[in-house]
Amino acid sequence: MKSFIRNFIYAFGAQLVSLLASLIVTFIVPSLIGVTQFAYWQLFLTYVTYINLSRLGLVDGLYLRFGGKHYEELDYDLLAQERKVYIAFQTLVAVLLLIFILTSNLEGDRIFVFGACCVCIVICNANNFLNYLFQAVNLTKYYSMAIVLQNLTWFIAVIVILTLKIYSYKVIIVMYILGFICSGIFLSLHAKEIVCKRKKKISINIVWADIKENIKCGLKLMLALYAGNLIVGSAKMIVDASWGVEVFGYFSFSLTLANVFLTFVNQVSIVVFPALRRVKQDRQKDAYYLMRNVLSLVLPVVMLGYLPITIIVHWILPQYEQSLLYLPIFLPICTFDGKMQMMCSSFFKSLRKETILLVINLITLSGSIFMACIGSFVVQKVEFVAYGIFIVIAVRSIVSELILSKYMDVKILKELIQELILVAFFALSSRFFDAAYMFIIFGVLYVLYLLINKARIKRIIGISKSFK
Numbered sequence: 001m002k003s004f005i006r007n008f009i010y011a012f013g014a015q016l017v018s019l020l021a022s023l024i025v026t027f028i029v030p031s032l033i034g035v036t037q038f039a040y041w042q043l044f045l046t047y048v049t050y051i052n053l054s055r056l057g058l059v060d061g062l063y064l065r066f067g068g069k070h071y072e073e074l075d076y077d078l079l080a081q082e083r084k085v086y087i088a089f090q091t092l093v094a095v096l097l098l099i100f101i102l103t104s105n106l107e108g109d110r111i112f113v114f115g116a117c118c119v120c121i122v123i124c125n126a127n128n129f130l131n132y133l134f135q136a137v138n139l140t141k142y143y144s145m146a147i148v149l150q151n152l153t154w155f156i157a158v159i160v161i162l163t164l165k166i167y168s169y170k171v172i173i174v175m176y177i178l179g180f181i182c183s184g185i186f187l188s189l190h191a192k193e194i195v196c197k198r199k200k201k202i203s204i205n206i207v208w209a210d211i212k213e214n215i216k217c218g219l220k221l222m223l224a225l226y227a228g229n230l231i232v233g234s235a236k237m238i239v240d241a242s243w244g245v246e247v248f249g250y251f252s253f254s255l256t257l258a259n260v261f262l263t264f265v266n267q268v269s270i271v272v273f274p275a276l277r278r279v280k281q282d283r284q285k286d287a288y289y290l291m292r293n294v295l296s297l298v299l300p301v302v303m304l305g306y307l308p309i310t311i312i313v314h315w316i317l318p319q320y321e322q323s324l325l326y327l328p329i330f331l332p333i334c335t336f337d338g339k340m341q342m343m344c345s346s347f348f349k350s351l352r353k354e355t356i357l358l359v360i361n362l363i364t365l366s367g368s369i370f371m372a373c374i375g376s377f378v379v380q381k382v383e384f385v386a387y388g389i390f391i392v393i394a395v396r397s398i399v400s401e402l403i404l405s406k407y408m409d410v411k412i413l414k415e416l417i418q419e420l421i422l423v424a425f426f427a428l429s430s431r432f433f434d435a436a437y438m439f440i441i442f443g444v445l446y447v448l449y450l451l452i453n454k455a456r457i458k459r460i461i462g463i464s465k466s467f468k
Contacts, residue, residue, distance in 0.1 A: 024154055046236050
């Protein structure tokens, strides 16, 4: 528990910096660079999310295989050789993709966006090799510090835009890449045993055998994670193709407002998987009950952020008021996706049930694409696409929780119904009440929800005290 709390504090601190950086990018940058420029920045963020597909599950395999181990137990020489092969492959993929982009008929801005993604293939994936290792062996402090260095460049980007008056998304992308370079240097300094030192040379056959084992082990997990990312990403791409980059910008901005909270929750969850691997099997059930109920009681607070976000957007970014139409639909996603990423995914990985995670995410992705296509080509309303994302993510979370509760032999139906009523009320009431009334009504409803669950709260406190 002490180790978990210490790592949680590191991750929490890093995510406070990330949250502040996200708020700056979300609320200040759009007012500086304009709607179209911001839309290209969002386009870059949409596609850069998928550059890790070229890792083929290798680092995911490292994460699963070494999860719960200690850094001193690692074979530094073998990992050093694997890292060389891995970076060489990423470079080859980036060069081939860049050649394809430069010979295509894309417009100038899109060439810049996709070209920057090619650069990120090498830099970001090189970082991921060490990031995943540090996460697996519970050295969260190094990963967290790397996140802080990575996000500090947002502040520099804003200063450059303001002082030099270069009102371009390209400044932010350059600073994004620079942030990863800085964090890569930091990670390398703290992984000298892998990056620099060599005690013995490993046979290439042994290296290839271990690489294949990592890919075999991690490919399902990587595909599951990317299928999960594409649930929202595919809908955004369809919106871009159907309504153009400006409507895509409004739609993405609304998702960004919700993701400010979700990213914070998801990144803090990095401490959960290695901690779960070190929890004794007879305490897994208690750990599951504790995590599920804490998240169920805390995550709905995010929806109270609707009023302050609305006020800020009206005041600072009136040109993005159209995005507020989708915000009451996307904020409840934080409740479902937060539990999915922080709890369900972590437990499925710990139990080595990544196949179940992959199947669930692939089915959900198919549902998201179907709903987005209906919204774009049949109904022809962006709002329908937004509701489609909400529905499929909610269903994914509910199904995952029901499956996981069977493994843990815990009954959750009563609690699940309460949570669904709370979230559904918020999503539907936005059509009848303005932000101020919703804040008051939902606030009262949330307090009643806590009072009804006083017994759960007492049990949570009791179980948490037992983890010492």
